[in-house]
Amino acid sequence: MRKAILIYNPMSGDHSIINRLDHIIQRFQSHGILLQPFRIDLECEDMLVTVLKLDKYEFAAVSGGDGTVNFIVNIILKHGISIPLGIFPWGTSNDLARCLGLPANADELIDIVLGGNTSRIDVGLINDKHYFLSTCAGGVFVDVSFSTHSELKKNFGLFAYYLKALSEVTSIKPFKVVLKTEELSIEEDILLFIILNGKHAAGFHNLIEEADISDGIMDIVLIKSCSHMDLANLFFNVLSNSYINNKNVVKLKAKACTIISSSDINVSIDGEKGEGLPMSVSFINKAIEVFVK
Template identity: 30%
Template sequence: MKTPLMMIINPAAGKGGFKRSLPDALRLLSDAGYAVSLYFTECRGHATELATQYAGAFPYLLVLGGDGTLAEAIAGLMPLAERPKVGYIPIGTANDVARTIGLPKNDILAGAQHFIDGTPHEFDEGRRDGGYFNYVAAFGAFTEVSYATPQEAKKQLGEAAYLLGAVKSLSTLKSRHVTVEYDDGCIEGEFLYGSMSNSYSVAGLIDLPRDEIKLGDGLHELVLVKKLPNAAAMANLAAKVLSHDLSSEYIILKHTKKARFIFDEPESWTFDGENGGAHSDISFENCPQAIALIY
């Protein structure tokens, strides 16, 4: 008897080229012993609804789409008493999760084979006020790049769209006064950027040190970038970040289970690369080993 597999597909992810290879991928999964049930998303948030409603009946869930689709699907699993093991075929632009766990990007056949050959690993989920986030919640510099970049530009330019957006955002960088409470204390100051993450890569631009991060250790990474003294320092830091170098006196990295961010006025946030609205007081918490992620 074949193993039941729920597959959530975002038909709008990436350039849509994966559709040509979908029948071959389904045949590959079937030959490997899976009975695949397909569910297509129709709008933002639909993957959450599908996962909550149907995934409890399956031992495995395979998500085909971008990081946003994966985040939605995992959020939909959180209310379930028994959660399926989760596989991911990344079809999108930034693909931070794929960078982090070493998945083939924008290649549905290779992704299906990777799922078949992969093994489950413990993965922490993040809880935020009003919901969940999968790998990053962030404010400030570069965070608006993902959701502000036009969808057509993402399709045509891929990662270049994000890089162009990041360069354009340099002229609008501003600091904000923030108080951050975390496990080991409190930090207060003027910051250009802040985040809680469980990933090696953020927005396809920022790489965190892999030797300091474990994805299932019950801790999130708190990253803060301090206000810079002048334009030259800002340009130097931007160049470092874009070249994946975080060795700077202006960058703070902490490991924590919880964090609370308090602003003088509402601040715009992104959750897993999507617009998360403005918040003046917001808290985050690690949900340890919430998901078994296959890779």
């Protein structure tokens, strides 16, 4: 019998994976695939590495949000494990799945994995030690994501972040950064920087419409220091996908960059708290294999 592993985060999103486990296992088993569940927690990394290295799995189904997928991708890349990933996007933030055009319906996701069509996508590498798949960001709304209550995020999802962000606009302060790419250097007072792999970030649809998740190039967005009123207007511009020509937005493309600041800035990596600045970021072209439609 064929073997695969289902790696799931029981705390992701609305915790619905717990009620879906039996159905998922049954669907794969009916196609001759023995699906072994593996529950992740804060202390499971060594055990998961051992399991993935010792057992021969055809693929890994990963249930959770961007943070969960980030955790798994860091494990497989750091330990030289080659395995295609089937992403079941049931977290609060699911930007990678949106970039890949994946549905949320369990049976549709199972059908995609059973169909066997895969694609290789890029990953970002921070300070030569930590990988990310969708976003690396620092500044204003990053602080908000860390301070938003978990129950609010569970019940209202990304809308909770938006509500929290709007409530804190008047307390936002800019910080100075020096950003260098292979072609230019920028010194600017900013409120936020985002490095993206793909079109979507923080739940915003088509933030970078022309972005390609497999071209080896990162998109960089800087939000310059501006008035509280301009920032509120920009926020609604982003919600309506009309921010591109805003005077307070800088957009860049690069294969690598460095960001330096003397300020103590919160950094988010795929929605989870990361190390602060300075940082160097490079992109690895087509580093991982994922199931797609």
